[in-house]
Amino acid sequence: MxxxxxxxxxxxxxxxxxxxxTLPLYLKAWQAALQEVGGLDVEAAWFAGRGGYAEQMLLAAVEKSFGVTLDRPAIISATRRRVRETIEGxxxxxxxxxxxxxxxxxxxxxxxxxxxxxxxxxxxxxxxxxxxxxxxxxxxxxxxxxxxxxxxxxxxxxxxxxxxxxxxxxxxxxxxxxxxxxxxxxxxxxxxxxxxxxx
The missing domain is CATH 3.40.50.1000 (HAD superfamily/HAD-like)
Incomplete structure (x- = not known):
């Protein structure tokens, strides 16, 4: 109470x-978008402790961890779309x-x-x-x-x-x-x- x-x-x-x-929905959406747009396979364990990150913060952390430069707008758009598509769950x-x-x-x-x-x-x-x-x-x-x-x-x-x-x-x-x-x-x-x- x-x-x-x-x-x-x-x-x-x-x-x-x-x-x-929404965290399980976001996890799958981020993984799919990073693979689809950025060609990155990011394990679920990497996201642990980053649930409170805003989108740009999360992508900055991905870039730093994996030494890449990402198309952030495209990944964000793909992630949001995938979350909306699974919102019924x-x-x-x-x-x-x-x-x-x-x-x-x-x-x-x-x-x-x-x-x-x-x-x-x-x-x-x-x-x-x-x-x-x-x-x-x-x-x-x-x-x-x-x-x-x-x-x-x-x-x-x-x-x-x-x-x-x-x-x-x-x-x-x-x-x-x-x-x-x-x-x-x-x-x-x-x-x-x-x-x-x-x-």
Whole structure:
């Protein structure tokens, strides 16, 4: 059970790995796109610990690890397309979704994700929650990705609330660091992860 402080003005949720388990979809999509566009075979183990990376951060790490220069736009486009094509298999993080449903209509809710808008909105639509959030902020909306605080500060601004009165739900080191740098309270959802199909 997650307690929400009494003075909380808004709740802000990461998407991938927090609301929904897109990480397995992204893993297969990245592997396929890197093979198809870049001619690279990247083992699943390489991606371990990089689940919170924004697209450009991940590709920079691939280039450094494998000593290559990639066609980043083409790989990103192929990856997003493959994730969208498999979105029907998406699973929810039930404890976090329960918080969303409990507080919808009682507090302003936002999503602040390092993912692309097309995938984030498709993910939320797939689990029937797209219309629940008053603001959706994605990697296209900010100059600096997590762990910079930009994405969370923009979400608070769009909701019209003081960042210090926001509670953030996150599943990555980068995201938690970003939320705290924004002056927000941060809940690490990893201990309560229970991915399964939402009822």
């Amino acid at each position: 997650i307690d929400i402080p009494a003075d909380t003005a808004a709740l802000i949720f990461d998407c991938d790995g927090t609301l929904v388990d 998406l699973r929810c993080n039930v404890p976090v979704i329960t918080v969303v449903r409990e507080w919808a209509g009682r507090l302003p809710l936002a999503v602040a994700s390092s993912g692309s808008r097309e995938v984030v909105e498709a993910s939320l639509a797939a689990i029937g929650l797209l219309d629940v959030f008053s603001a959706i902020v994605t990697i296209e909306d900010v100059e600096h990705p997590k762990p910079a605080p930009d994405i969370y500060l923009l979400a608070a601004r769009k909701l019209g609330v003081d960042p210090r009165l926001c509670v953030v739900f996150e599943d990555s080191h980068e995201g938690l660091k970003a939320a705290r740098a924004a002056g927000m309270m941060a809940e690490d959802v990893r201990p309560c992860s229970e991915f399964r199909i939402a009822p």
